[in-house]
Amino acid sequence: MTGDEAREELLRLRSSIDNMDSMLVHLLAERFKVTQRVGELKAKHGMPPADPDREAKQIARLRSLAEESQLDPEFAEKFITFIVREVVRHHEHIRDEQG
Numbered sequence: 001m002t003g004d005e006a007r008e009e010l011l012r013l014r015s016s017i018d019n020m021d022s023m024l025v026h027l028l029a030e031r032f033k034v035t036q037r038v039g040e041l042k043a044k045h046g047m048p049p050a051d052p053d054r055e056a057k058q059i060a061r062l063r064s065l066a067e068e069s070q071l072d073p074e075f076a077e078k079f080i081t082f083i084v085r086e087v088v089r090h091h092e093h094i095r096d097e098q099g
């Protein structure tokens with residue numbers, strides 16, 4: 001492969017990365033819209049913001065999916081834990097605003 005061909009291939013690969021990053025942002029936006037509704041429901045009915053049993057099941061499920069997909073399960077766990085931590089923070093905020 002020549003230098004020019006390598007640069008063209010890099011641009012093609014980056015274009016694919018950009019598309020996937022866009023999908024990730026759209027998916028996350030949709031997920032946060034749903035978790036916002038969960039937070040409002042929980043606050044209204046006095047349910048706690050976090051549900052550790054549910055989180056443990058999600059982590060186990062995503063670790064298994066990651067293994068099947070040749071993605072590092074440690075990374076999958078860190079990723080979902082990071083997102084869930086932010087969701088729980090939002091839920092605490094919604095609860096505190098309603099109180």
Ligand SMILES: C=C(O[C@@H]1C=C(C(=O)O)C=C[C@H]1O)C(=O)O
Nearest residue numbers: 035038049050051054055084087
């Ligand atoms: C969304 C919920 O609230 C919290 C956030 C979760 C998530 O982001 O998936 C999972 C469990 C809860 O700690 C829920 O209980 O389903």
